[in-house]
Amino acid sequence: MKAAVLTELNKDLEIRDDVGLGELGPNDVRVKIASSGVCHSDVSVQNGTIPSGFPVVLGHEGAGVVQEVGSAVSRVAAGDHVILSFIPACSICNPCLRQQSYLCEQSGPQAMAANFRIDGNPVAGMTGLGTFAEELIVGDAGVVKIDSDVPLDVAALIGCGVTTGVGASINSAGVTPGSSVVILGCGGVGISAIQGARIAGASEILAVDTVDAKLEQAKHFGATHVTKPEGFEDAKNAITGGEGFDYALECIGNPNTIRATYDAARRGGTAVIVGVGRMEEMLQFSAFEFFYGDKTLRGSLYGSSNVRTFMPELLRLWRAGKLDLESMISRRIKLDEVNEAFRAMQAGEVIRTVIDF
Numbered sequence: 604m605k606a607a608v609l610t611e612l613n614k615d616l617e618i619r620d621d622v623g624l625g626e627l628g629p630n631d632v633r634v635k636i637a638s639s640g641v642c643h644s645d646v647s648v649q650n651g652t653i654p655s656g657f658p659v660v661l662g663h664e665g666a667g668v669v670q671e672v673g674s675a676v677s678r679v680a681a682g683d684h685v686i687l688s689f690i691p692a693c694s695i696c697n698p699c700l701r702q703q704s705y706l707c708e709q710s711g712p713q714a715m716a717a718n719f720r721i722d723g724n725p726v727a728g729m730t731g732l733g734t735f736a737e738e739l740i741v742g743d744a745g746v747v748k749i750d751s752d753v754p755l756d757v758a759a760l761i762g763c764g765v766t767t768g769v770g771a772s773i774n775s776a777g778v779t780p781g782s783s784v785v786i787l788g789c790g791g792v793g794i795s796a797i798q799g800a801r802i803a804g805a806s807e808i809l810a811v812d813t814v815d816a817k818l819e820q821a822k823h824f825g826a827t828h829v830t831k832p833e834g835f836e837d838a839k840n841a842i843t844g845g846e847g848f849d850y851a852l853e854c855i856g857n858p859n860t861i862r863a864t865y866d867a868a869r870r871g872g873t874a875v876i877v878g879v880g881r882m883e884e885m886l887q888f889s890a891f892e893f894f895y896g897d898k899t900l901r902g903s904l905y906g907s908s909n910v911r912t913f914m915p916e917l918l919r920l921w922r923a924g925k926l927d928l929e930s931m932i933s934r935r936i937k938l939d940e941v942n943e944a945f946r947a948m949q950a951g952e953v954i955r956t957v958i959d960f
């Protein structure tokens with residue numbers, strides 16, 4: 604079958620048509636991919652921001668149809684439509700039992716399972732998925748069943764960016780009605796965070812991006828104010844009277860904008876870091892400012908979401924017309940064009956490119 608494979612750092616993806624699958628284990632599910640989004644984290648594996656072994660089949664934002672299940676699988680059956688969950692939710696480990704499935708202990712094993720075969724050798728998919736392939740095998744903890752009338756391109760977006768962004772506003776930040784919010788970065792994740800803040804009832808939502816077209820799009824999804832980084836300080840003062848925002852969310856993954864996000868939260872406010880920066884990049888805080896600011900600084904992994912309940916909730920918001928997923932799809936491509944999609948994403952030309960299988 605066809606798959607897009609990263610063989611080493613900073614190389615274009617190789618589109619191969621000779622990729623195979625390993626044996627289906629008792630707890631595994633084989634899924635035919637219908638749609639896969641192209642997310643910045645795919646680029647982050649290519650450029651080394653997110654560490655990975657090589658070769659690796661990229662892609663972690665996808666949806667498809669179950670083809671076959673192992674003998675011990677009861678969660679889904681052949682023919683079911685599923686969203687792939689890049690962090691599994693096994694439902695029985697301690698984090699899952701604590702309602703923190705985004706920390707599921709199966710995420711390591713899922714990521715390590717090398718279920719693809721290239722030249723006879725086991726090869727892993729990104730986060731244990733690898734949605735840039737026509738089919739994949741994953742443990743059943745890594746699939747979330749959905750209604751079969753949901754278009755699978757819309758479902759694919761929920762696999763990463765939408766759950767991450769909407770979840771960051773609703774679950775990680777806990778945006779409250781009437782509050783003020785700033786979102787730095789308006790890609791697929793930031794646009795989703797804007798929608799999450801709107802759904803949560805924020806009064807003011809400031810979107811910050813370097814690209815003019817992104818700011819126009821941000822308004823469509825719910826931003827009440829927009830600015831380029833140079834106008835950020837003025838916009839903050841105008842919207843919050845200089846106090847700073849109740850909630851500030853970073854959706855880029857850059858140490859400078861992470862620091863700016865902390866600074867943008869008001870005293871007593873909340874800063875949430877959604878973007879994924881490099882392991883070796885450091886941030887500086889004075890030892891005094893935490894005391895003085897009394898701010899909450901938190902990270903956000905998969906939007907701090909329990910996917911088995913949150914993904915269905917997102918679909919209900921979508922059905923109710925409160926979450927616009929269709930407009931987030933800027934381009935549709937075939938798998939062969941994935942390298943062009945990586946370029947377009949880094950040039951700020953798209954919210955999401957979706958690969959149509």
Ligand code: APR
Pocket residue numbers: 642643644647764767787788789790791792793811812813814817832854855856857860877878879880948949951953954
């Ligand atoms: N200031 C403001 N905006 C910026 C800056 C900056 N210094 N640098 C980049 N941006 C904007 C880009 O113009 C783009 O619109 O941030 C946005 C990033 O969007 P995408 O590249 O589409 O990335 P996305 O998929 O949304 O992921 C964002 O979240 O999950 C993580 O790994 C992911 O770190 C990445 C982040």
Ligand code: ZN
Pocket residue numbers: 642643644645663664763764
């Ligand atoms: Zn992603």
